Amino acid sequence: MKVFIALLQKEFLQIRRNSFLPRLIIAFPILVMLLMPLIMTMDVRNVNIAIVDLDHSSTSHRIASHINASEYLSLAQSTAEYPLALDALKHGDIDIIVQIPNNFERDMTISTPERISITANAVNATKGSMGLQYTVQTIAKALAELQCEKSPINVQELLTVENRYNPTLNYRYYMIPALMIILFILICGFLPALSIVGEKESGTIEQINVTPISKLTFTLSKLVPYWIIGLFVVTVAMIVARLVYGLSPVGSVATIYFGAILFIFTISGFSITIANFSDTMQQTMFVMFFFVMIFMLLSGLLTPIDSMPQWAQRFTLLLPPRYLVEILRSVYLKGTTFIELWPNFVALGIFAIFFNTLAALTYKKQA
Amino acid sequence: MNAIEIHNLSKSYGKVQALKNISFEVQQGELFGLIGPDGAGKSTLFRLLTTLLNPDEGSAKIDGLDMVKDYRLIRSRVGYMPGRFSLYPDLSVEENLQFFAALFGVKIEDSYDLIAPIYSQIEPFRTRKAGKLSGGMKQKLALSCALIHRPSVLFLDEPTTGVDAVSRNEFWDMLATLKTQGITIFVSTPYMDEASRCDRIALCNEGSILSIDTPQGIVQHFDAPxxxxxxxxxxxxxxxxxxxxxxxxxxxxxxxxxxxxxxxxxxxxxxxxxxxxxxxxxxxxxxxxxxxxxxxxxx
Missing domain, CATH: 3.30.70 (Alpha-Beta Plaits)
Incomplete structure (x- = not known):
């Protein structure tokens, strides 16, 4: 135990002596939690619309004012010529063209009018399709309003919409748990591996290896500091989420900590395993990046697992972050309890044991 | 009892045979030199004897303990100073010494008499980071750390490589002092002129031992004009x-x-x-x- 404390002291001393690690450990979670949710958003906003109004009726004006009033759309241009608008679309000045045909209002009252045409720039597929939907909805709303004024029943009052768990459809609430996981991966995944490979590169591990220290003690002394740092990071991230975004978990904080601890165990064990197989920092970084890419992109952190193909969905069962992101999102937004989430905790527990055992076994005291 | 007994030790790295069937003994309290050019297999032999490597064939006993079976015990009884400086450059002189003392479960005070002649020379710089020391001082610190647990056998792998002539001389004087404390010292060097400072030397080349004798004996062996x-x-x-x-x-x-x-x-x-x-x-x-x-x- 005394030996272990000496090893731990040395690790912390080295972290503290490092010119930028302590700053990174504090600044990184704060910056990521402050900046990323503000910048990264899947909400499509500022869709620029050009209206080619050939009708010049009160209906076409109604549509234009509805578009202008929408928080997602903005009326950028109003012309009488379609080719002009198309040119602006090509230059990227506008995203969607709405053309209202001649005599639209008149024809509407007598028979089926010529259709309103909507043209979208779909280079950015998300923005194109989302923008299109918003535009269609806005125009439909404008037309419905006109209809209502003529008939006694208000169509809109027949519908009621509720977004459960995230009433304002705030994308940030979806992102924050994912960002917390990315933080764990970067801090508790990369740093222990680099710390071990650093000892290999400087040759200090050789000196440790000729001492009677056991593999397990040495590996643990590399892991424990980052476990503690990981817990610090969760706490900072939760405080920032609360103070800045007003997001506090509906469920229990203890459940979140428990999930986070299991995940930190897993990712740091994983990191040490990789370090055991590499001889240089370069090698470690590259191998880590390979896995981190898979973790970040395929674990449902940024895109929903449900929309992946079947075989890929099955593959995600092998990715530890998948389980934590589910835990964090459902505890944060729905208040799901530990008991309901037990399969996720069991999965994380298995991963944690597996990777840490592997880490201790693959550490070679004898080359 | 011999401090080191080596029987038919062989080690290969893939196709390259680094050590070919080596056998010899080092007596207790002896200052034994392993002399040979780069690539002779000196470091491989050191890594085998300090239990960092396992042999392909043969066996060795260090302090009466089998190198494969009792490797844990051997590690607590030997001191090893690798050829490359391998203490923590970001820890201070004192912190390095304390760290290694703690790893072996000893206190600096208990071994102070042993390391004093060496450590006292760098003690004025005890708060300086080890990475900022000069070559000769680094070497003294490394030697102090290797001695902190009073090892019975001290392994020094090319301790004087890259060290200036004056410091080299000083270093051999320190080894002579340590020898009087009864510590067996096994040292390797590529410099032939250092051989005369040893009790006995082994000349080695390309993984084989060419000759083992006292420095005088080896020279007397030379039978041609x-x-x-x-x-x-x-x-x-x-x-x-x-x-x-x-x-x-x-x-x-x-x-x-x-x-x-x-x-x-x-x-x-x-x-x-x-x-x-x-x-x-x-x-x-x-x-x-x-x-x-x-x-x-x-x-």
């Missing part, structure tokens, strides 16, 4: 001397060429043949360890 020759044009002298009658070998050694002769060699005849060269001198010399080494290597 040896001469030193020189002239203004050293290169021409070397080439023609090699072709002269009765010459086994001739090679440069510092300011002289060393000439190894056989029984057919006639000094006066050789002298008259070469006297036309400017400033030609020939003299009989005592063989050095280097001469023995070259002779053994060529055999």
């Amino acid at each position: 040896i001469y030193g020759i020189r002239a203004n044009n050293m290169l021409a002298l070397l080439e023609s001397a090699r072709n002269a009658q009765g010459v086994i070998d001739c090679y440069p050694s510092g300011e002289w060429h060393h000439l190894v002769a056989n029984t057919n060699f006639d000094v006066s005849k050789f002298e008259s043949e070469f006297n036309h060269m400017d400033d030609f001198i020939i003299k009989s010399i005592e063989p050095t360890i280097e001469d023995v080494f070259i002779k053994l290597m060529k055999r």
Whole structure:
């Protein structure tokens, strides 16, 4: 135990002596939690619309004012010529063209009018399709309003919409748990591996290896500091989420900590395993990046697992972050309890044991 | 009991055979030198004896303990100073020493008498980071750390490589002091001139031991007459001397060429043949360890 404390002291001393690690450990979670949710958003906003109004009726004006009033759309241009608008679309000045045909209002009252045409720039597929939907909805709303004024029943009052768990459809609430996981991966995944490979590169591990220290003690002394740092990071991230975004978990904080601890165990064990197989920092970084890419992109952190193909969905069962992101999102937004989430905790527990055992076994005291 | 007993030890890295069937003993309290050029297998032997490597064949006992079976026990009884400085450069002198003391579960005070002659020289810099020390001071710190748990056998792998001549001399003086404390010291060096500071030496090359004896014994072993020759044009002298009658070998050694002769060699005849060269001198010399080494290597 005394030996272990000496090893731990040395690790912390080295972290503290490092010119930028302590700053990174504090600044990184704060910056990521402050900046990323503000910048990264899947909400499509500022869709620029050009209206080619050939009708010049009160209906076409109604549509234009509805578009202008929408928080997602903005009326950028109003012309009488379609080719002009198309040119602006090509230059990227506008995203969607709405053309209202001649005599639209008149024809509407007598028979089926010529259709309103909507043209979208779909280079950015998300923005194109989302923008299109918003535009269609806005125009439909404008037309419905006109209809209502003529008939006694208000169509809109027949519908009621509720977004459960995230009433304002705030994308940030979806992102924050994912960002917390990315933080764990970067801090508790990369740093222990680099710390071990650093000892290999400087040759200090050789000196440790000729001492009677056991593999397990040495590996643990590399892991424990980052476990503690990981817990610090969760706490900072939760405080920032609360103070800045007003997001506090509906469920229990203890459940979140428990999930986070299991995940930190897993990712740091994983990191040490990789370090055991590499001889240089370069090698470690590259191998880590390979896995981190898979973790970040395929674990449902940024895109929903449900929309992946079947075989890929099955593959995600092998990715530890998948389980934590589910835990964090459902505890944060729905208040799901530990008991309901037990399969996720069991999965994380298995991963944690597996990777840490592997880490201790693959550490070679004898080359 | 011998401090180190090596029986038929072999080790290969893939196709390269680094050690070929080596056997020898080092006595308790001996200062034993392993001498050979780079790539002779010195570091491999050190890594085997300090239990960092497992042998392919053969066995060794350190302090009576089997190197494979009792490796944990061996690690608490040996001190090892690798060729490359491998203490923590970001920890201070004192922190490094304390760290290694803690790893072995000892206190610095308990071994202070042992390390004092060495450590006292760097103690004024105890708050300086180890990475910021000069080469000689790094070496002293490394030696202090290797001694902190009072090892019975001390392994020093090329401790003087890259160290200036004065510090090298000092270092060997320190080893002589340690020897008086009864510690067995196993040291390797590529420098032949350091061999005379050892009790016994083993000459090794390409994974084999060529000869083991005291430095004097090894030199006495040299059974052929040896001469030193020189002239203004050293290169021409070397080439023609090699072709002269009765010459086994001739090679440069510092300011002289060393000439190894056989029984057919006639000094006066050789002298008259070469006297036309400017400033030609020939003299009989005592063989050095280097001469023995070259002779053994060529055999």
